[in-house]
Amino acid sequence: MSKPSIPQGTRDFSPEEVRKRQYIFNTLRNIFETYSYQPLETPAMENLLTLTGKYGEEGDRLIFKILNNGLHEKKEEDKGRLNEEWGKVLSKAYSSPVVTERALRYDLTIPFARYVVMHQNELAFPFRRYQMQPVWRADRPQKGRYREFWQCDADVVGSTSLINEAELLCIYQSAFHQLGIPNVSVKINSRKLLAGIAELCGTPELMMDITIALDKLDKIGWDGVAKELQQRGINDAGITQIQKVTDVNGNNEEKLMALEAIMDSSATGLQGIAELRQTLAYRSELAEEQWEAKVEVDISLARGLNYYTGVIVEVTTGAVQMGSIGGGGRYDDLTGLFGLKNLSGVGVSFGIDRIYDVMEELQIFPEHLATGASVMLVNFGGANEQYALHLLKALRSEGVAAELYPDAAKFDKQMKYANKRGVAYVLLPGDEEREKNMISVKNFTTGKQEMLALPECINMLKTV
């Protein structure tokens, strides 16, 4: 028999990992609920037609497709047709509904849009939803990139109010505050500002080109960006204008005022600036003073996705070498893909796997998540086992997570288990304890041992 394994790019999550991941999910869930976002879950499988054409040509190829079942039951005379359709799978079409008509969820955005369109008559708009589920992509696996990974999105559709943008910024700040991730920076920009820059250059059609070049400012510096802008067809006057924009500095309001002066001939650009200013104003009404994450206007922020049309955001932490741990923005016509027009939306996403990695590297997960239940009762057999069961029942009925070693095995064996399992306390219900109706408690970290009455013991364990 060959050694069992799991598919490349997938992961088993050990008890410790599940608890730590649940901690992140629960923290975010509580914040979403406090902001009145509602949970949604969609199936792992979508109709292939729902997904294809939504993620670009490269995306289409990375969708995991599910083989139709029952193909072996087809009649002999249908096999010719089946072989023909199989040919399509091997060709550039790489798909055929006869061979595959279902596929695995590729992101949470398209299923959300599909859900809103299907349920548009029941939903109360603006509809705020959050969703935390795995997605699957046939990407080449590498460090930090998996074929099964979790997305966590919060979106509101059916409202153009910038209060929504402001609340999403607060959700980011509150979340990273509660998770304890230091040195977090929330960058904010507007696609309208980027469009304004393109107008300023006299080449509104090159907005995406300019965006792509600007996005590299961090990596290749201004000289590199200028060179790329030239290659992408921006003339020298345009490049000078763009340089003025990237030279803007100061605090957020100083940046916005400077941009206003540069942009005064672009209505779109000015609108972008006004929206950023209003978003920041709303945010400061709502934000709590103790949130450390800074919110900063960053004109070089681009965000890859084409469907963004207004404010865009991205989150990074300076505490660990890592890409963005969150991002999002406003999109004007997502549900249009499924026939429901004019429903503006704005949303943000949390990079769960990266947030996990950051917290692990910084060792900021609460300690108790490592082992879960932390009390083990030693099983001395016979009447002592019965006494142990009595204690076990009392502990659990008070909500103390506890286990009894299930066999009266050798003491050393039981201690070895307790050690490997990582328990914090071992209880020793032996003859003396049973006769005195007490219990010896051994702190497994300090080695300290004391004999307590049961109520004392329960009180002590309830507070650890």
Added chain:
Amino acid sequence: MSKPSIPQGTRDFSPEEVRKRQYIFNTLRNIFETYSYQPLETPAMENLLTLTGKYGEEGDRLIFKILNNGLHEKKEEDKGRLNEEWGKVLSKAYSSPVVTERALRYDLTIPFARYVVMHQNELAFPFRRYQMQPVWRADRPQKGRYREFWQCDADVVGSTSLINEAELLCIYQSAFHQLGIPNVSVKINSRKLLAGIAELCGTPELMMDITIALDKLDKIGWDGVAKELQQRGINDAGITQIQKVTDVNGNNEEKLMALEAIMDSSATGLQGIAELRQTLAYRSELAEEQWEAKVEVDISLARGLNYYTGVIVEVTTGAVQMGSIGGGGRYDDLTGLFGLKNLSGVGVSFGIDRIYDVMEELQIFPEHLATGASVMLVNFGGANEQYALHLLKALRSEGVAAELYPDAAKFDKQMKYANKRGVAYVLLPGDEEREKNMISVKNFTTGKQEMLALPECINMLKTV
């Protein structure tokens, strides 16, 4: 554009449904953790080889297989081979690693066994784990049967102690107590008792035949069972013996004593009785008095799965017309499938979808799960909007889930939204409230409205 839809047999879960399902999952999770069971999660995809041959021929056919990616990139000279392999998919083999080498999880038991074998050196045995994840089966969808559904399993491997069986019974009792499902009956039997009956009939090799016939006692009565036993090759003397067994009645101990008398020539049968007695004794040491679910010895309980070897259990409720809502038992060699021998285990499973349906039909979900956040602030615009933001921040910082209507839309429109969204309280921060630094609170159920100071308002909303 065609109307969007989801694959047959799959479901979207609305906010209300997600909250109710989470309530079930959280209740179970808390109990598992209190019993020191540890969470595990495995990937949605397994290697097809891990799954095939584990669920019988019918099961193999119901596994959802994932098409290998990148088939269109294969070289022209490889296409002949690909077509040949495709032929296997159309044949009785219905699979080929060149076409598909991954598949969707079909249950949680096989991935658990696979995990234990892969991590046998790191794990502390006995290893207790729980797992709550979706599985996928290409069954024909029908009422209550889905192609994507959730399983929730708790198992312990590496211990033969019957304390494990007793704790699993307690987990059932505690869970259905906490969920508030009435009229729950936990049936218990032993495969060894069933084997003993077959020995008694002089046909130990017909144990599964006898089990299958006995399983129908509820549906077809004794006469039907007797007829089926005859057809399955049990002679009249054997049938008389079996009738004696099924006639056994009284409380659990009375049944066990009567069975002991009948079984006294079968060592296996007597062992089964002894194990049931010990399991029930352990259970009564651990069980809390308020748990309503009855635990009853039922000699006709069979459970379908072949791999059970000891105690078996099944849970039903008399409150709703519904099949079993849970079941499980001891198996002696699950990990042997992957090369790790002699690791006995015992586990139980919760039927999440059915439990949900029962609770929905009985309307016993806590009311607050229907809407989640239950406070909406009306947006009167301008200075009142700013005042509303101030209130919103104060509410949220105190943990009160709340939202502000994001636009200063017409009052009627905002009320209509509040109504459709199902909020419990509407706050009205208008001119008067702002000037007095107070807030009018309208109970949306009773229609009652009163003006409160903010601290009063927060205290009131914190307790609802």
